[in-house]
Amino acid sequence: MGKGGEQVRWTPASTKRAELAASGTKISLEEVQRHRTPEDAWMVFHDKVYDVSGWHDHPGGHVIFTHAGDDFTDIFAAFHPPSAYKSMDPFYIGELDTPSIEIKPLAQRNFEKAYRDLRGKLVVAGMFNSSKAYYAWKCSSNLAIWAAGCLCVILSDSFAVHMLGAFLLALFWQQCGWLAHDFLHHQVFKNRAYGDYAGIFWGNVAQGFSVGWWKNKHNTHHAVPNLHESCPDAHDGDPDIDTMPLLAWSLKMASAAQASAAGRFFVRHQALLYFPILLIARVSWLLQSLSFCFDFAGGVWESKGSDAAKRVFPLRRAEQAGMVVHYAWFGALLATQLSAAEAVVFFLAAQMMCGFMLALVFGLGHNGMATYDADSRPDFWKLQVTTTRNVSPNLFVDWFCGGLQYQVDHHLFPSIPRHNLKKVHALVAAFCRENGVAYHEASMLAGTGEVLGHLKEVSEAFIHEFPAM
């Protein structure tokens, strides 16, 4: 509140943060909630208010704006190394006029406290420390799959063996996806540059994915899973559910399809089209990666926040070089060993099999779970837990899903290495039970059934809502 009790409406980017901070003015939560776009972004951390309006050079990119107008205490802890805490100081503008403890319901306060205590216990228990031997084994066994795939192409003239090679390369790329994921979440190395370089090896060089593109998209997904964007100016939507015009995960998304015949067709038949769409997913990711790395095709395939991501990602040249190496080794393999026709079949088969195996796991993680509107989104823990599905583990699932079978645990603590997630899971499951938080787990088969069932429900709701279409 301002002098005389009137509500103060702060001007956005022009705000002089230091002056505001020095004035000691208390700020209401309602006031913070009004500043929710990239150019006018205020956020709360442990009852302190920060103004990050227009900070397009935040080292993590535009993901910071997903929490404009909101509390970012827990998401900050999830993403940042301890060294980042001091970089908040220049953005401080004041204290909340009413501490959150007096605003939030008791159950919520208890849960938040317990969640933060749990993080502390996991740090003390060494759960954030990686086993380098484990990752050396994962990396070398994956390279063995790559070698086997290449040898199938080099040593044999048989079409069937070549197709086996395509399958092995598809498996290799799928596992590269999980390795790049772990390195880029900084699960393996405390030194973030090492993680980024390893990510470029397993992402750009090995499988043709741009690390900068992936980080921008994936970190935003982590910050706001299954959340619909509030408005075109905001940066608060989950890019992973932005799958229109092909798949609609809620009636809200489906409604956007009613204007075009193609859109209506896809929504009506999306449960049947789900598996065929997974087959082409990787081709789309390759195009987005090329677009991000080389400004290819005028940015047609780029996702929101790409400009900032290109500017802030420090290893842009290295990732461009990585892409060149990827297409050089893969192109040389196909061009020197196969006829033109067989090379095309091999290329498409490998891309489609890999896309299917990657996307199947992605779908299991969140699709068919709750979706939220940005305006009514729940707090950090509820958003992360209720939008996410764990897959019941077994030896095959553990290998095939690369740690993402513990999706809930991973979302709550993204920088815990995958080999510790089994232990963490036992604590998180007990913790959710004690605090009455719905926590969902299904087998691979049942989970995929849930995804298809959800797509069908959205189709039916769409047909019911727009019967004349």
Ligand code: HEM
């Ligand atoms: C005042 C608020 C914030 C400040 C001062 C800040 C500062 C920083 C700094 C210094 C880094 C670089 C860390 C390093 O690599 O050493 C960073 C990275 C990052 N930040 Fe923030 N941040 C803020 C808020 C946020 C918010 C709200 C989010 C998410 C919603 C976020 C997400 C990230 C991500 C994803 C990275 C990149 C991590 C990586 O892949 O290396 N930040 N931030």
